[in-house]
Amino acid sequence: xxxxxxxxxxxxxxxxxxxxxxxxxxxxxxxxxxxxxxxxxxxxxxxxxxxxxxxxxxxxxxxxxxxxxxxxxxxxxxxxxxxxxxxxxxxxxxxxxxxxxxxxxxxxxxxxxxxxxxxxxxxxxxxxxxxxxxxxxxxxxxxxxxxxxxxxxxxxxxxxxxxxxxxxxxxxxxxxxxxxxxxxxxxxxxxxxxxxxxxxxxxxxxxxxxxxxxxxxxxxxxxxxxxxxxxxxxxxxxxxxxxxxxxxxxxxxxxxxxxxxxxxxxxxxxxxxxxxxxxxxxxxxxxxxxxxxxxxxxxxxxxxxxxxxxxxxxxxxxxxxxxxxxxxxxxxxxxxxxxxxxxxxxxxxxxxxxxxxxxxxxxxxxxxxxxxxxxxxxxxxxxxxxxxxxxxxxxxxxxxxxxxxxxxxxxxxxxxxxxxxxxxxxxxxx
Numbered sequence: 115x116x117x118x119x120x121x122x123x124x125x126x127x128x129x130x131x132x133x134x135x136x137x138x139x140x141x142x143x144x145x146x147x148x149x150x151x152x153x154x155x156x157x158x159x160x161x162x163x164x165x166x167x168x169x170x171x172x173x174x175x176x177x178x179x180x181x182x183x184x185x186x187x188x189x190x191x192x193x194x195x196x197x198x199x200x201x202x203x204x205x206x207x208x209x210x211x212x213x214x215x216x217x218x219x220x221x222x223x224x225x226x227x228x229x230x231x232x233x234x235x236x237x238x239x240x241x242x243x244x245x246x247x248x249x250x251x252x253x254x255x256x257x258x259x260x261x262x263x264x265x266x267x268x269x270x271x272x273x274x275x276x277x278x279x280x281x282x283x284x285x286x287x288x289x290x291x292x293x294x295x296x297x298x299x300x301x302x303x304x305x306x307x308x309x310x311x312x313x314x315x316x317x318x319x320x321x322x323x324x325x326x327x328x329x330x331x332x333x334x335x336x337x338x339x340x341x342x343x344x345x346x347x348x349x350x351x352x353x354x355x356x357x358x359x360x361x362x363x364x365x366x367x368x369x370x371x372x373x374x375x376x377x378x379x380x381x382x383x384x385x386x387x388x389x390x391x392x393x394x395x396x397x398x399x400x401x402x403x404x405x406x407x408x409x410x411x412x413x414x415x416x417x418x419x420x421x422x423x424x425x426x427x428x429x430x431x432x433x434x435x436x437x438x439x440x441x442x443x444x445x446x447x448x449x450x451x452x453x454x455x456x457x458x459x460x461x462x463x464x465x466x467x468x469x470x471x472x473x474x475x476x477x478x479x480x481x482x483x484x485x486x487x488x489x490x491x492x493x494x495x496x497x498x499x500x501x502x503x504x505x506x507x508x509x510x511x512x513x514x515x516x517x518x519x520x521x522x523x524x525x526x527x528x529x530x531x532x533x534x535x536x537x538x539x540x541x542x543x544x
Contacts, residue, residue, distance in 0.1 A: 147181065148258035149249060154534035155282035155350055155378045156249055158541055161218035165263070167245045170264040172216050176271065178237060178261045179230030181523035185238065187259065187272045188228040193350035195219045203355050205281075206344030208514040222262065223350045225276065225378070226539055229258025240267035246544040253537055265387020272349070276378040279347040281457055284374045286352050290456075291350065293381065301511075302340070302356070302372060302383065308519050311455025319497065322360050322368060323401045323475050324393045337361045352376040366391045368402075378533060383515040389468075390508040399504075404515075405475045407461070408451060418494065419459065419523050420449030422474065429494060433478050448473030448532075449496055452523035459528060461535060462498050463514040473499045 162167055177190035194202040197219065202210035216222075227494045229249050237244040250257040251475055277288045296305045296313070305313045322333040337516045339359050346353040354374040355402035357366045369388035375381065385404075387417030411418050414430025422444040428450070433441075441449075450459035464472060477495040500513075518531045529536075 117241045122157060145228060147179075147227060147254050149226045149229050149251065149539075151530065152195060152251065152533070152539065153531045154539070155223050155230075155377050156226050157542060158215055158222040158538060159218075159248060160220045160222070162541070163222075163544070164245050164393055164543060166243055167262060167264060168216055168218060170243075170321075174265050174268055175222075176237075176241065176263050176265055176268050177222075177224055178263060179228055179259070180233035180235060181230050185233065185235050188224060188230075188260065189272045189274045189349040190222065190224040191274060191346075191350050192216050192330075193221045193346060193348070193353060194221060195221065201346070201353050201355055203353065204346050208343045208449075210344065223348070224260065225402060226258070229260050231470065232257075232259050233261075234295075236382055237261055237263035237265075238269055238270070241265035241469070247544060248542045249300055250540045250542070251537070252540055272536055275349045276345060277350070277352050277376050279345055279352045286381075287527075288376070288378045288519075289328075290379050290521075293376070293517075297316040302374065306458060308453075308456035308458055310522065311453070312411070314408055314410065314451070314453075316407045318362075319403065319405045319407050319495070321401075321403040322362070323505050324362065324365065325396050326398050333360050333362055350377070362391075362393070365393055365396075379519055380534070381517045383517070385513040385515070387513055389503070389506050390510070392503060392506060392508055394504045394506070395508070401503070402500045403475060403497060404513075405495050406458075407495045410451075410453070413494075416451050416453040417523070418449070418476075418478075418496070419452055419457070419528075420474070420496075421447045422449075426452060429478065433476070435534075438476055438478075440508060441476040446472060446498060448528075449474065450518075450523075451496070451522075457518075457520040457523035459518045459520065459523065461516040461518070461532065463516065463535060464500075465513070467509065468500075468506060468511040468513075469502075470500045471502045473501060475499050495500030 173190045175192060178185040179188045196202055199259050202212050216328050231450055234389065243264040246260050247256055247260050247262060277286065279286050283294060285292055290309065292302050292307045294305060295303055304315060304318055306315045307313055318375060320335060320338055323330050325331055337360055339361060341357045343355045343357060344392045356372045358372055361367050368391060370385045373384040416429045417426035418429055419426040420441060422440045427437060448459055448461035450457060475497040516535060
C-alpha cells in the first residue's frame with residue numbers, strides 16, 4: 115500500500131467517530147446502555163435545569179448520549195405548559211398559543227433506555243451551552259447520562275420515533291400496541307390491540323351512580339360529553355388533552371378534564387376529577403366506575419391477573435365466588451388479562467387526598483346478557499369502582515391510570531415495567 119493511500123486511510127479512520135456522531139444517530143442503538151432494562155420515559159422540568167439552559171428556541175435543543183464511539187443524538191421532545199402546569203397542545207381542533215421557547219414550566223422528555231455512558235466529550239460544534247443529566251436507578255445504583263445542548267447550528271435530530279398518532283384513524287400506534295377509536299367520539303378510546311393481535315375491547319365503560327334509599331340513577335356514556343382539544347405527536351410521546359364531563363341533569367355536572375400520555379410500552383391517563391360538585395353534599399350517595407368490558411373470542415386462551423390473586427385465573431371457566439369476592443372486596447391496585455398476543459395490565463394510582471375507597475369490578479359469565487352494551491357471552495369486565503364519597507372534601511383529585519402493554523405477563527415482567535410507579539428513577543445534573 116502506497117504512502118498516500120495509507121495517509122488517506124488514517125485520516126478517514128481518525129475522522130470516523132465525528133462522522134458517525136453527525137450522520138448515524140441510531141448506529142449504536144443495539145449497544146449496551148446502563149439503563150437498557152428501564153422502559154419508562156424520563157421527564158425533566160425546565161425549572162430543575164441549570165438556568166443557563168432555558169429561554170432558547172425549542173427547535174435549537176438537542177440531546178446526546180455516548181455509547182462508546184462518540185456522542186450521538188437521541189430522541190427527545192420539549193413540551194410546553196401554561197402557568198397552571200397544563201400541557202399546551204400544538205395540533206387538533208383547539209391548539210394552544212405557545213411561545214416556542216424552553217421555559218421553567220416546560221418539560222424535556224426522553225427514554226431512560228437511551229441514556230448512555232459517562233463521557234467527558236464536549237457537545238458538537240455549534241452548541242454553545244450544555245448540561246449533563248444523570249439518571250440513576252435507586253435500587254441497583256445503575257446510572258446513565260445524557261447531554262442536553264442548546265445549539266446555534268443544531269445537528270439533525272434523531273430519526274427514531276417511538277410513538278405516533280394517526281388523526282385519520284384516531285389511533286395511537288407504537289411497536290407494542292395500538293389504542294384508539296373505531297366507533298364514535300364517546301370516550302377516550304374503544305379499541306386496544308397488543309402486538310398486532312385482535313381488538314381486546316368491547317367497550318370502555320364509565321358510570322356515575324347517584325341516589326339514595328334504593329332509588330339510584332346511573333349516568334353512563336350517553337350522559338358523558340367528550341371534547342378533544344388537541345394533541346402533540348412527538349418522537350417520545352403523544353400527549354392528548356380533552357375536556358370531558360358527566361351531565362347529571364338538575365344536579366349539575368362532574369367535570370373530568372383528561373391529559374393522556376402515550377409512550378412506547380405504556381400509557382398514562384390523568385383524569386382530573388372535579389369533586390367540588392359532590393352529590394353527597396346534598397345527602398345523596400355517589401359511586402364512580404371506570405372499567406374495560408373485554409371482547410375475547412376464545413376466552414380459554416386468556417388469563418385474568420390481579421394483585422389480589424395469588425396467581426392468574428383462566429377465563430375459560432367461571433371464576434369461583436371466593437375469587438370474585440377477593441377481586442371485588444380487597445383493595446384492587448392493578449389487574450388485566452394475559453393472552454396469546456401479550457398482556458394488558460392497568461394500575462390505578464389515586465390522589466392520596468381522596469378519601470373515597472377503591473373496589474374492584476369483575477363480571478364473568480358465559481350466559482350474561484344484561485345491559486344494553488353487552489352481548490351474550492361477553493367476558494370479562496374488569497375495572498375500578500370508587501365508593502364512599504361522603505367524606506371527600508370538595509376539590510379536584512387526580513386519578514392516574516397506567517396501562518402496561520407486555521409481551522407476556524409474569525410477575526417479574528410486570529414488576530419490571532411497574533418500577534416507573536414503585537421505583538422511579540432519580541435525576542440529577544452536572
